[in-house]
Amino acid sequence: MKPMTYHQKITKQSCANLRPVRGFLHDHGRALAETAHKLGGSAASARVFLLCETMCHTRRLTRAQSSQLVDFHRLLTLERVSDPDRIESGLFAQINPASAFVGECCLLSEKLDALLRLIAENEPVSDILCEASQKISQVA
Numbered sequence: 001m002k003p004m005t006y007h008q009k010i011t012k013q014s015c016a017n018l019r020p021v022r023g024f025l026h027d028h029g030r031a032l033a034e035t036a037h038k039l040g041g042s043a044a045s046a047r048v049f050l051l052c053e054t055m056c057h058t059r060r061l062t063r064a065q066s067s068q069l070v071d072f073h074r075l076l077t078l079e080r081v082s083d084p085d086r087i088e089s090g091l092f093a094q095i096n097p098a099s100a101f102v103g104e105c106c107l108l109s110e111k112l113d114a115l116l117r118l119i120a121e122n123e124p125v126s127d128i129l130c131e132a133s134q135k136i137s138q139v140a
Helices: 018-055 063-076 087-093 100-122 127-139
Strands: none
Touching: 018 063, 018 087, 018 100, 063 100
16 A cells, blocks of 8 residues: 655745735834824734734745734724724824824825725625625725
């Protein structure tokens, strides 16, 4: 009896979402980190920097990375500021509604929304991304 040989197929092709995510983080990563810091504290900005670094070394967008992008969108759209037990509530209260930061945050939120929609189009079977698309369409 011959022993079985297993072969692992290694593909060099990256996923369709990798380039747009890398582009977004390259163009807007610093602004996302600064905004995340103002709205979610140092832990939120650290998560942005970690995602930026991770995206430089990955071959595909993972479910966890997609989930982080959705969480950043929730942060930018102030989804959790009404919960007094969360850091977002206290940090949001310190923001002047007339400041330029508010407009910048809205613009960044729209750009992240467009990225999430693109990801959802490229991977329509992803539960996380489908959830994000439903949430985004409910808000729109």
